[in-house]
Amino acid sequence: MDGKTIARQCTLCEAHCGILVTVEGEQVTRIEGNPDDVLSKGYICPKATAMGGLHHDPDRLRTPVRRVGDSFEPIGWDEAFREIGQRLRAVRAAHGPSAIGMYMGNPAAHSSSVIYGVALRTALLTRNFFSASSIDQFPQEFVAWRMFGANVLMPVTDIDRTDRLVILGANPAVSNGSITTMPGAKLRIRDVRKRGGTVVVIDPRRTETARLADEHVAVRPGGDVYLLLGMLHVLVTEGLCDERAVRAQCAGWDELSGLVATTTPDRMAVHAGVDADTIRRLARDHAAAPSAVLYARIGVCLQTTGALTHWLVNTINAVTGNLDRVGGQMFATPPVDIARYGKYLPMGYGAWTDRSGTQKSFRGELPVSVLAQDILAEGPDRIRAMITYAGNPVLSTPQGGRLDEALESLDFYVAIDMYVTETTRHADIILPPVSPLEREDLNLVFPVFSVRNNVRFDAPVFEPPADGLEDWQILARLLTEVVPLPARRVTGRALTGVLEQLSPLRLTAAAIATGPYGILRKGRKGLTVNRIRSTAGGVDLGPLVPRLRELIGTKDRKVQLTPPDLLAALHAVLDEADTATSAGYDLQLIGRRHLRSNNSWLHNIPSMMKGRDRCTVLVHPDDAATRGLADGDPARVESSVGTIVVPVEVSDDIRPGVVAIPHGWGHREPGVGWQVAAAQPGVNVNLLHDPTRTDPLTGTAAVNNTWVRVSPVVTERDAADSDRIGVPAAG
Structure with a gap:
């Protein structure tokens, strides 16, 4: 039987490596790296080869199912949506909109369907929205907001042009980068060294990345914040920063100098678990390099000092002249320039709290660590119904072992998922989307954080089944069920008809047309979805360029080195430092x-x-x-x-x-x-x-x-x- 080969991306992690999927009939026979992919250039990791196994998995749900006792039985789409709508509306009518909670997992960001996930969250009018971001990246977003004026302004590591790469709490040799999308990270790290640069990994474990580096510094867990403070002391007190340049770009130099006056390497060493001489050398080497960048990720993010550590990372890059600079921290120019508009998005920090009054809202959601308590705690404001879209929070979030009990206690729970997982086994109805290989897509999120400007298209490998729905179609139907509508039988059908025409790809096409490379700015040579679709390896949009001046959203248009809440939190940490x-x-x-x-x-x-x-x-x-x-x-x-x-x-x-x-x-x-x-x-x-x-x-x-x-x-x-x-x- 003749086969065919389709170029697309692996969507199982943030790298989205380009792959070539060969099929014969309805069977995937081979998956290999696409050498023409403009970002991954033929690299893939073993996970990419699992795309075929995922598609063919006999355990993957192909039709909606409804709980009957301790098992599930198939149910039609229309019947499922009708029951979901009735039950969710009943909960809302009896207890208010915040009686319905929603959780959105990491897989949602791996397709443009996330647009409809956000739309559904908005239509619910609930305060009880949760996502994997609060077990992943909230500290980085918070710091970006406080320092640069927008949570999406999380800087990207310009790994392909740096002379010195220092990695804290990240393992890109395995992850291929995160909030710095760099497929083939092993090769990129080796290239830093090949061109005469230096790579240092700071981590309690000698990771796969550390084995590729020039140096491994085995910091104590939680010690990163002290190590960075010791480095800042050296940079400031030894005059290793261009103070004039720092003052031109940043606000808060005097406060920062006062802050680090006492954080000597000798004082910080015992808390960092790293000797003082090493701290001094790391600081001096960073200042002396022609270009240098600190890159930190989830290992330091998921700590009580997560926000503080990312603040100090950005600060060191800034005061050494490596912010918004080739070879340092930079900001991408994606085809849909989300970062340009981030400063206009309200963060709603502290606009409401969880039911205990302890945790504040941030960018319209609460941290997922409170989900179980906010379902189980008795009272008029408890969560009584849930919608989960992807993710597996029973396994991926710390809930003191109570999330199973909490989900089982709900009045109603609907899940959008391909499997009956540890989480969705508690659902009343599960709505499975088609396989990733059965849909076309154009991701909007990861080009915002890529190490090189690019855009790539995900071509479908198989035709979706006639009775299958994509993620966005499921979310759109749910949206029509929860939006308060008069004469729902008529207006609901009308709204459904409108949304069926507004696929994420159509919305993306309009956004690209108005973006920095679009036809409305570049004329006939501008970027269009059709052009992207016809280029099997994607479109290379060039290296990152300095652009913070046009993006920054702070009142004085300067980088804030000493945000008050971060300063206060740091003083508390220094007062309580103890090993x-x-x-x-x-x-x-x-x-x-x-x-x-x-x-x-x-x-x-x-x-x-x-x-x-x-x-x-x-x-x-x-x-x-x-x-x-x-x-x-x-x-x-x-x-x-x-x-x-x-x-x-x-x-x-x-x-x-x-x-x-x-x-x-x-x-x-x-x-x-x-x-x-x-x-x-x-x-x-x-x-x-x-x-x-x-x-x-x-x-x-x-x-x-x-x-x-x-x-x-x-x-x-x-x-x-x-x-x-x-x-x-x-x-």
Whole structure:
């Protein structure tokens, strides 16, 4: 049988590497990197090859299903939407709009359907909106807002032209970049060194990225903020900054100088876990390099000092002249220039809070760490119905083991998902979108954070089934059901008819036409969707260029080096700085990620599950020896809120006093619909994290510095626990 090959992108992670998908009939036979892709240039990681397995997975839902007892049965689309509308409207009528909550997971950002996700959230008129951003990037967005005047102005690392790359709490050799989209990051890092540059990785673990670097600095978890303060002290007090240039671009130099006057490397070293001489050298080398950039990501983001660390990262880049500069931190010029309009978007910071009054709203949502409590706490304002769009918050967020109970207690729950997961198994109705290979798309989000300006089209590989719906179509139908309409039978059909014509691709086409490369600005040579569609490897729009002056949204049009709330939070941290352990817990737990695993998405694809167990606790040999642990032994890992049992992996890649466990595992709950995943070992590490322990400015859960203790499994009861998902702590 003759085959065909389609050029598109892998949409399983932020890199969106270009792929060539070969099919024969209705079967994917091969997936390989596209050498003509303007961003990934032929590179792919093993995850890309799973796109075929995802499409063909027999466990993937192909039709809506409705809960009947402890199982699900098929239901027609019209009947499903009718029941959903009736039940959601009933909840809203009885308890108000905020009785309906909505959660949007990371996969939503991987297609332009996110436009309709935002539209549905708006139509609900609820204060109880949550997303994966508050377990991912809120501190970076908050800092961008405070320093540059817009949350979307998160700077991109110009890795392809820098002379010095310093990476904190990120592992781009595995992730291929995040909020700095850089497919083929391994090759890009090697290219920095090939052209005579230097790469330094600051991380408690010798990561896959650290192995490619010139230097690895094993910082103590939570120590990054102190290390950066020590560096700033050196930069300021030794006159390594061009003060005149800094004052021209930034506000707050005098306050910053006063702040770091006492944060000497000798004082900061004990809290950073890095010696003072290394801190001094890192600062001096950064200032001396022709161009240099600090790049930080999720490892430092998900800590109580997440916002502070990202603030100091941006500040060091700014005062050394590496902000909005080739080879430093820059801002992309995407085909739909979202960043240009970000300063006009209200953040609504603190406009409302969670039900406890503790966590503030930010950009129209609450941190997901409060979701379980806001469902379970009795009272007139509790969440009584939920909509989830993608994501698996039962596994991916710390809820003290209570989110299962919370979701089960809801009056009604509808999920948009391709699987019956640990989360969606609690749903009353699940609405499955078609496979990614059955839709065409043009992503708007990731070009905003790419290391080179570009735009690429996702061509469909297969025709969608006649009775299948794309994500946006499902969201649009839900929107028509929740919008208050008079004479709903008539006006509802009319609204549905209008929305059916407004696909995200049509909306994107209009936005591109008015964008920086569009036909309304460039004339006949301007960019159009048809031109992008006809270019199999995408359109290269050139290198990043300095443009902060046109984007910045602060009142004085300057970068704010010392935002008051960040200053106050930093003083609190300095006053409380302490390296002591807590209540008998003597090890610090951090997360880690594997090349073949992306959260919980790929655990049902057999090709991704080959090899040894990857859900292990990584322990330094010295720590293993003092606890009587050997490689492969089951170990009990306990925190103040929970206990799990996992196999030990002994390695000197981890700093002494630190252990690491990946998240996204634990698929053995009853009713889970992915059979391959359910047969895998692994436990839910988020059972160990206290949901009340957060970054105080954004409410982002601090899951990368939890105090734990690790001990051998020594009793029959302990051995039995090794087959369990994990248990919350007593009380």
